[in-house]
Amino acid sequence: MGLTREKLQPAASPLYGFDNRPVRVEGMISLPVVLGEFPRQATHSIQFIVVKSESAYNAIFGRPLQSIFGIIASIPHFRLKFLTPSRTGVVRGDQQEAQSCYLRQAQPRPSITLSIEDFDL
Numbered sequence: 001m002g003l004t005r006e007k008l009q010p011a012a013s014p015l016y017g018f019d020n021r022p023v024r025v026e027g028m029i030s031l032p033v034v035l036g037e038f039p040r041q042a043t044h045s046i047q048f049i050v051v052k053s054e055s056a057y058n059a060i061f062g063r064p065l066q067s068i069f070g071i072i073a074s075i076p077h078f079r080l081k082f083l084t085p086s087r088t089g090v091v092r093g094d095q096q097e098a099q100s101c102y103l104r105q106a107q108p109r110p111s112i113t114l115s116i117e118d119f120d121l
Contacts, residue, residue, distance in 0.1 A: 026050040036089030
């Protein structure tokens with residue numbers, strides 16, 4: 001996407017992760033989001049909070065984005081329906097791909113243990 005750290009705007013909002021721990025916010029950026037395919041597509045500029053964190057998700061579409069696009073989600077069908085200027089648009093998910101991404105992210109990572117002798121005091 002050709003984004004650089006200089007394009008981030010300061011963000012003062014506290015953010016908490018899924019485990020209710022504070023997450024350091026790197027900044028905010030406004031990006032165009034396109035849902036659907038022509039002619040059933042909609043585009044809006046959305047403000048994203050950028051964090052440096054291990055996650056199975058690239059982005060989380062919260063209630064504000066859902067409201068802006070007029071999204072109706074059908075979780076069992078892996079579908080999002082939204083309003084477009086011409087007709088209702090649809091985004092289809094892939095359950096096997098979603099599960100594969102989640103399992104790759106959920107794999108345990110080796111931890112690093114340092115003894116006290118490794119530190120200069």
